[in-house]
Amino acid sequence: MSESELNQRQVFSPSSLNALLKGMFEQTMPMLWIEGEISNLRATSSPHWYFSVKDATAELRCVMFRHRNQLLRFKPVNGDQVLIRGKVTLYEARGDLQLLIEHMEPQGIGALMRKLEVMKQKLALEGLFDASRKRPLPRFPKRLAVITSAQGAAWHDVRTVLARRYPLLEVDLLPSLVQGAEAPASVLRALRYANAGDYDLVLITRGGGSIEDLFAFNDEGLVRAIAASRLPVLAAIGHEIDLTLAELAADLRAATPSAAAELLAPDCQDLTQRLDELAQRMSESLQRQVRQQHLQLQVALTALRAQHPERLLHQWQQRLQALTEAMQASMAAAQSARGRNVDRLGQRLQAASPEPRVQRYSATLQRLHDSLQTQMEGVVGANQHRLGMLGAKLHALSPLATLDRGYALTWQGAAIVTDPTTLQPGDALRVQWARGDAQVAVQSVDIKSS
Structure with missing residues (x-):
């Protein structure tokens, strides 16, 4: 080979080749969506996640740095089917191909979110989310319908804030399911009831939860009913980062149930x-x-x-x-x-202050306590008197009381002798007095004629 041909060779070191390949991957490859199963995810002291995503025939090394994995609302484990978005890169030190993860979600959630986005665009084109159709809330409402779970923390938070800020407002709970397959129909029934009643506005609310928990408030029928509501609707679903179609269709959205209560009522x-x-x-x-x-x-x-x-x-x-x-x-x-x-x-x-009612209930409780104590003392006294009388009667009927008066009992074995005709000379007997007994023998038996 000639010297000119040798001079035309482009020779790479491992590090320079890896750097070149890394640049090619990162500059030419777009962000990719990949489905697969998580494997080789191990707990380490590092805040970053290192794992693999695999299918039936291949696997790909992945890394998700701390500033990204902290944004996830779930923690993946080995065996999870996930949908990930990332960029292909090369780890230069070892020449390993890997995926730099920007986002991850459970595989089923991805399909769910895509379906939600299609519905959102459809309803937006119909004008259900337009700002022009939003109505202002009444400045001084008289009667409020709250649609939420009776057992949830949201109902407690709303009542607490309203009682402090505006106790003149009459608040009615219209209990409904707030998650699950039956929740949209339950909320819809409560909304129809509120629109048929004498209310000034409606609050639809629940506390935070997973995407699946909140998905009931993305139901198309419920969203359309909120948009068509006769009454102004204030919605506060989940936390501030959660946004459902029901909130987009409502006249006003609040970040939390407590924030909703602050918005709908003035401060006294x-x-x-x-x-x-x-x-x-x-x-x-x-x-x-x-x-x-x-x-x-x-x-x-x-x-x-x-x-x-x-x-x-x-x-x-x-x-x-x-x-x-x-x-x-x-x-x-x-x-x-x-x-x-x-x-x-x-x-x-x-x-509106609860203090008079507390005082009345305290007085009633004291009267009941005094009455119960008096009745118990009467019952105990009567029972003690009756017990004394019964004891006296029992003592009077006791054979031992008879012995105290000088009488004696005659025993033959374990039986009391009541008929002398059952005795024979020489029988061994035991005579019992009140203060002792004696062993005797029968010498003769005299039978008295009746």
Whole structure:
């Protein structure tokens, strides 16, 4: 081989070839979706995941770094069928082909999400999610229908927040299933009931869960019913990162059940502060009007005094007095009305307080306790008296009481002798007294004629 041919050779080292191949893979290969079974996933001290994805005839090494695997809502194990998205690369140190994972989901979830995306696009084209059809929530609702599970934490959170912020609101629970195959029909029935009732708005809510748990709120029939609801609908499904089609169709979405309760009702403390501010502004406005009128009257009075017309001066003075009295009366009436409004709101807030009911229940409990104790003492006393009488009767009937009076019992073996005709001379007997007994023998038997 000639020297020129040798000079034309392009010779690679293992590291340079691996670097070249890595660049080719990463620059030319797009992001890929791959289905397969997880294997060789081992627990290590590293926060990164190293494993393989395989099918019946081949496998591919994979790595998923910490900043990506922390975003997953499930933890894979060996044997899981998954759908992964990643980029083909080369680990230069060993020349191993591997897949750099960006996203992973259970294989069934992927199909589910694709189906959901198709439905989402379909409903969006029909305008069900348009902002133009969203209605504002009532500013001061009187009656609220809450559609959720009676056993869930969402119902507890909503009640707690509303009781603190706006106890004047009447809240009704319309219990329904919130997950599973029967959940869409259950929620739909509750929504129809609410639309037929005397409610101001509807809250549909539940706590967080997996994609499967929340999928009931992607049901097409339920989404259409929410969009067609007569009443404004506020939806709070799962956590902030969860977004269902029901929330897109609702008039307003909240990140959590507690946040929904904050949105749908005003804060009584804010309302009280607002009333105080309005009352202060009204008072200041009335005072400004009085001062302006008084100034105008003073100017007119000065002009009249300059002309010395006593009659006109007297009339202006009377008019000034009348206007002043009218303004004072108006201010007093306005302040009185404001005071009555504040007192009425205070009474309504006081009526909503649970303290009187707690006191009534405590008093009732004390009365029941005292009554029970009295009855128990009477029953115990009566039983003790009856026991004493029965004891006395039993003692009177006892054979031992008879022995105490000087009588004796005669035993032949284990039986008491009641008939002397059963005895024979020489029989061994035992005579029992109250304070002891004696062994005797029969010498003779005398039978008395009756």
